[in-house]
Amino acid sequence: MSLPPLTLFGALRWDVVRRRLDDLALPPGASVLEVGCGQGAVGVRLAAAGYEYTGVELDAASAEVASDRLAGAELPGRVVCGSVESSRLDAGFDLLCAFEVLEHLEDDAGALAAWLPLLRPGGSVLVSTPAWQRRFGPMDSAVGHHRRYDPPRMRALLDGAGLTDVGGRLYGMPLGYALEAVRNRVARRRLDSDGTTTAERTARSGRLFQPSSRAVGAAVEVGTWPFRVAQRAFPATGPALIAWGTWP
Template sequence: MITSPPPLTLFGALRWDVVRRHLPGPGARVLEIGCGQGAVAVRLSAAGYDYTGVELDRASAEVADARLAAAGLPGRVVHGAVESADLDGGFDVLCAFEVLEHLEDDAGTLAGWVRLLRPGGLVLVSTPAWQDRFGPMDTAVGHHRRYDPPHMRELLRGAGLADVGGQLYGMPLAYALETVRNRVAQRRLTGDGTTTAERTARSGRLFQPSSGATGAAITAATWPFRLAQRAFPRTGPALVAWGHRR
């Protein structure tokens, strides 16, 4: 593992602590849909995974690709839609972190993604949790919905996945983060004239730290909260879920 990977956001640090515990061993072929600016891409490639990322937002894709290159890592990033990315399939793991909530047809799109996995391959997704928490920030970043855990399990099974599971995370820090983000959105972002697609594109650029020092500070500051959320896997405003292709 490289010593200074790109910094994660506060939410990203909480999420990564959950996600990394569900990944298979190094060497697996990983496809990340909606890789953003590559903070996870660098971590996966550095850990020995055969990494491919796909990102719709050109600016974010260029940052992700540059970060992999700067670290001397072999992963690749494709700018564009999954459907036009010329992927050969047979992946061991398919990741989509904070993506499904942006899709109007989440069920149909997810079913199509699953076909890129080998039989038995793992789907690992994260989304905002609890539809009754839908707020100004969800609107501002182009979300169509949030997911109650039973809804997510039904979605994954409907896409052809078995051994479906999930874990809530973010207790207690993410509740405070959501409150702050909703206030920011209420004042600055919601109703700014952008389309849902434009709001989705910018979502991966909001709140992104850029310096190693900031990343180190976030890692240190979230340490007690990462421990706390491990103790309360059934509580939190965010969800990581998984299943295996039948």
């Protein structure tokens, strides 16, 4: 099966997410909700792993791409265009994912409070965000981020939401630092002063820097391999964060 291409940073992130999913050992057919699924590169991978997949995406253009990718791969699953609150989803999911979403929300605690009741008791949460508020830069502003997360702040957020067994790790060492430097330079020149609102920047964020072809995706897969291996040795270092917890 041909999987949708990942961005450079997405490839680093997926390596950590995939390994965390292995640790969770969810059974085949486990139900997964991805909030803010973007163009579906991760969603297709989750569906291909045998999970019952539901993606929710506010941006209509991205939601259409994600839905088409699932259908094109002939995988079960669905993508709903809208918010979690407007989607009227049934509760009982085994896993809730939100990759690069919380930093876009002014009320991150309120969003978690709305999402978490969709989990079954004992269900898992897996989120990713940019790390370290001191690293907030032009790209964060350009794509509609309200903040970045120091690990203690993320732990406090998940603890405050009522999750147990909260944990996390940093990732992206060393390639992520170079990627952020390039993105900040691009943002200074082209993205940060275009007159758009924070909401509009958030909507377009999932469409930025997306690989344009399978060939580019294959190059990303090969080119990031040594960095994906290297970052495994530095769970306490990196410009990005993955965190998890359990809904009691």
